[in-house]
Amino acid sequence: MTPPAAPKYLDAGEGALVVEFGREVDPAVNARVMALDAALAAEAPAGLVELVPTYRSLMVHYDPLVLPRAALIARIARLMDGLRAATKPRARWVLPVCYDGDCGEDVAAIAEWAKLTPEQVIALHSGAIYRVYMYGFAPGWCYLGGLPKELGISRRAAPRPPIPPNTIIIAGGLSLVATNSMPTGWWLIGRTAERMMRLDRDPAFLAEPGDELRFARVDRATFDRLDARAAAGVTVSYREPAS
Amino acid sequence: MSALRVVAAGPGVAFQDGGRHGWLRFGVTGAGPMDRAAHALANRILGNAPGAAAIEVSLGGVELEAQGVVTLAVAGGDFAVTRDGRALPAQCIVTLAHGQRLRIRPGASGAWCYVALAGEFLLTPVLGSLSAHTRSHLGPPALAAGQEIAVTAYDLGADDSRLDVDAPADAAIRVLMGPQDDYFSPEQIALFQDSEWRVGGRSDRMAYTLEGPLLVPAHGFNIVSDGVAEGAIQVPGEGKPIVLMADRQPTGGYPKIANVIAADLGRLAQKRPGESVRFRAVTHDEAVAARRDAAARAAASLTLTPLLKTHFSSEELLGVNLVGGVVAGED
Numbered sequence: 354m355t356p357p358a359a360p361k362y363l364d365a366g367e368g369a370l371v372v373e374f375g376r377e378v379d380p381a382v383n384a385r386v387m388a389l390d391a392a393l394a395a396e397a398p399a400g401l402v403e404l405v406p407t408y409r410s411l412m413v414h415y416d417p418l419v420l421p422r423a424a425l426i427a428r429i430a431r432l433m434d435g436l437r438a439a440t441k442p443r444a445r446w447v448l449p450v451c452y453d454g455d456c457g458e459d460v461a462a463i464a465e466w467a468k469l470t471p472e473q474v475i476a477l478h479s480g481a482i483y484r485v486y487m488y489g490f491a492p493g494w495c496y497l498g499g500l501p502k503e504l505g506i507s508r509r510a511a512p513r514p515p516i517p518p519n520t521i522i523i524a525g526g527l528s529l530v531a532t533n534s535m536p537t538g539w540w541l542i543g544r545t546a547e548r549m550m551r552l553d554r555d556p557a558f559l560a561e562p563g564d565e566l567r568f569a570r571v572d573r574a575t576f577d578r579l580d581a582r583a584a585a586g587v588t589v590s591y592r593e594p595a596s
Numbered sequence: 597m598s599a600l601r602v603v604a605a606g607p608g609v610a611f612q613d614g615g616r617h618g619w620l621r622f623g624v625t626g627a628g629p630m631d632r633a634a635h636a637l638a639n640r641i642l643g644n645a646p647g648a649a650a651i652e653v654s655l656g657g658v659e660l661e662a663q664g665v666v667t668l669a670v671a672g673g674d675f676a677v678t679r680d681g682r683a684l685p686a687q688c689i690v691t692l693a694h695g696q697r698l699r700i701r702p703g704a705s706g707a708w709c710y711v712a713l714a715g716e717f718l719l720t721p722v723l724g725s726l727s728a729h730t731r732s733h734l735g736p737p738a739l740a741a742g743q744e745i746a747v748t749a750y751d752l753g754a755d756d757s758r759l760d761v762d763a764p765a766d767a768a769i770r771v772l773m774g775p776q777d778d779y780f781s782p783e784q785i786a787l788f789q790d791s792e793w794r795v796g797g798r799s800d801r802m803a804y805t806l807e808g809p810l811l812v813p814a815h816g817f818n819i820v821s822d823g824v825a826e827g828a829i830q831v832p833g834e835g836k837p838i839v840l841m842a843d844r845q846p847t848g849g850y851p852k853i854a855n856v857i858a859a860d861l862g863r864l865a866q867k868r869p870g871e872s873v874r875f876r877a878v879t880h881d882e883a884v885a886a887r888r889d890a891a892a893r894a895a896a897s898l899t900l901t902p903l904l905k906t907h908f909s910s911e912e913l914l915g916v917n918l919v920g921g922v923v924a925g926e927d
Binding site for chain 1: 617618619620621622623624625722723731732734772774775776819820821822823824825826827828845846847848852855856857858880883884887888891
């Protein structure tokens with residue numbers, strides 16, 4: 354196997370450096386982003402402000418008056434040398450998900466597009482293991498890689514009205530756990546009883562970028578019971594060893 | 597306990613501290629002041645930490661009434677500031693007696709100003725910050741008429757004074773090209789750098805729209821989402837660039853042709869819709885030097901000049917501080 358190419362270093366102003374490993378969504382590219390994110394966080398130089406991992410690049414916010422650009426790049430290059438292609442995920446979170454009725458409002462439409470039955474769509478989605486690629490769009494909106502390719506439906510032609518909180522949506526080969534109610538161009542496949550973001554919990558965000566996630570199917574009655582418990586502040590997901 | 601009663605508040609008047617830092621990786625916007633230097637200045641006049649919470653006043657204006665004796669500092673754009681109807685300088689320190697009202701309305705220029713407090717606003721931080729991010733409902737809600745903001749007020753014994761500041765330079769806003777400038781042809785880059793732009797009417801804390809020629813990326817409008825820094829100039833599908841400001845999302849999926857340098861972002865923020873703006877590309881070294889200069893300016897000592905009064909009581913005449921007020925820089 355040929356060693357992966359060196360990343361590109363791009364400036365986003367004088368206080369942010371984009372370390373770009375690729376321009377496409379690709380598990381191997383994201384694995385390198387996560388590995389550098391973890392390595393830099395473990396050995397944060399003075400002047401490092403924030404790390405923002407995304408699908409394909411790591412944005413390093415830094416104070417150039419404390420940490421000169423050249424020193425930052427030298428540090429990253431040194432870390433890259435010792436970096437394994439992929440770091441083991443820190444944890445795997447198992448989220449209870451209801452796919453029935455209005456929770457999985459678009460399961461039938463997805464099944465029709467995929468030429469599968471609704472039960473097959475649910476089995477595929479709840480049988481896969483996902484990785485948190487990044488957060489974005491709004492606080493706690495968690496973008497996941499690992500959607501089975503049979504479910505690679507494109508976005509809707511036009512956005513639909515706001516989705517209920519904690520909805521799981523898919524489009525363009527990705528799955529996403531949404532936290533709050535927003536309009537979306539994605540398809541609604543299920544709803545989790547867990548809260549990805551809860552400000553009164555420590556940590557406020559359930560999963561770190563790089564963590565694994567999977568969905569455990571529950572029926573509507575179980576969902577309603579767990580959702581009520583989650584609303585009262587109880588954590589209703591659980592953690593299992595990552596692969 | 598003292599309070600500030602909100603008599604009137606226009607849209608977008610809200611608390612900002614230094615920003616909600618450390619949560620970008622979870623999709624949480626940093627928020628913080630639109631004009632960081634002005635926000636820090638208002639706090640510094642009072643000896644507060646530069647990132648202390650202050651009220652950010654939009655072009656909607658605000659009117660506050662003191663419950664108890666409250667000392668405030670105002671800094672930022674050239675707003676029209678009055679106390680009980682009498683004009684005050686746009687950059688000042690003032691003490692309001694119980695029942696006195698501070699009114700701030702848009703003045704000659706500028707889009708944002710800051711009201712800092714000698715004391716503490718009694719508010720609950722969210723994710724470690726008192727900055728309001730309206731879109732995600734994080735932080736204290738925007739100020740609303742009738743609201744009473746509980747405060748602990750300190751008596752600094754400070755004279756009502758004005759602070760003389762240099763008028764902001766009308767020079768071009770400096771940018772560092774990239775990170776996706778390679779999505780644009782040399783002609784499109786030249787068009788961006790050579791055109792006169794106008795701040796659009798839909799501009800807000802999230803983004804300033806730019807009106808001018810259309811920019812068309814050579815490699816399409818969609819990129820796989822990556823990080824977005826404050827001041828990023830993003831070119832969405834219709835080819836109208838937007839500058840992403842304090843309330844930007846931490847990631848985005850449009851090519852970013854350039855990034856406004858930190859030293860000039862506040863100056864851009866102070867432009868009102870309809871005002872013109874030009875951009876000038878600088879090197880990374882120049883951007884860092886500008887940031888160093890701005891940091892030095894922010895640490896230089898402040899000269900406060902006591903305001904002249906038209907009526908003096910004998911107590912005031914006996915107690916007046918004839919030396920004047922030079923406030924040392926921060927140690």
